[in-house]
Amino acid sequence: MVQFGVDILLQQSPSWKKAAIGLVTNHAATTHALQPSRQALLEAGFNIRVLFSPEHGLDVSGADGQAMQDGRDPLTGLPVISLYGPKLAPSEEDLAGIDILLFDIPDIGARFYTYLWTLSHIIEASAHFQKPLVILDRPNPVSGNMYLAEGPMLAPDNASFIGRWPVPVRHSCTLGELALYFNATRKLSAFIEVVACKGWDRNSFQPDWGIPFVPTSPAIQDFQSMLLYPGLCMLEATNISEGRGTHHAFRVAGAPWINGPVLANGLKEMSEEGLSVQATEFIPSEGKYASKRCYGVKMEITAPGHFQTVWSGLLLIKLIQSLYPKEFAWAPYPTHVNPSGKGHLDKLTGLRNSENLFTLPLPAFLAAITKHTRVDDWKAATAAYLLY
Structure with missing residues (x-):
């Protein structure tokens, strides 16, 4: 069974255990036995003084893109400072009584999932305010296989909070590895220690770990949603529903004016092996077409070991x-x-x-997305920072 970084830390007694700790976390961060990390660390005697939470809040229930406010954690009684509200990074005041920063948040392996960029601000704050940062690493749930990494790479002038620094859409790294990569390549000069997880094979996927799936945000409720997300998230920029407000977010695509069987047949003909497609209908409770019946397709990846999620999502829109x-x-x-x-x-x-x-004709479009999603140099660029 896989052991997360937090499981490894709980077996240790580091010199900083009684120092004043600021923990960046959310409720999706658990031990391999599914106990919330913050609770397990407190029970083990770690001196956590304050919690910092990312997008969706500490309880992982906030709607996508919704600002979250400061609060207090009902589980531990600790104060919670939101890093997806008035500010995206901890302030000098927030860290005044803190000796060390601890980070434990699960990622889903996609550039535009914002937990990575909360970590980027934590790294900068660690360097600026000279607070050591300890990252409790977790496996990449959609595998660490570098041959499954997909672009496009981020152009610097498209930087935003869903992609601050150049990295492929599907990066095949852990957050600990990306932290080391960014700290070195961007010369951030933070003092970073990564507590590596154990028992993880880079070629494995979340269902292989022997640990039940824990939803990481309101729309990522199962492994298939997580796996399809790097491609189907592109639907956010269209008038096609990506299934938010259903139990199948990022597994379905539809609108009131789509003919589901026609779209399903077209996608089957164009898709690579490893994708199961069926016509479906759904009524979202929120977002696009809320309370309206939508028709479209439902997808399932049957061969995750070679399926190109980003390429397929772009093809679906086309x-x-x-x-x-x-x-x-x-x-x-x-x-x-x-x-x-x-x-x-x-x-x-x-x-x-x-x-x-x-706007390109289909053959030229396919050639273009094949070129853009290929990231042959990413493995070499990150090689020195890979931990597994």
């Missing part, structure tokens, strides 16, 4: 646009960190003028 040119539209996606919601597709893909890709 097929819908081709089938429904009058109904399909690009759409803004307002959030706390991008109130206007403009330029969302560029921020997701990392490409400049990415909507122009979809």
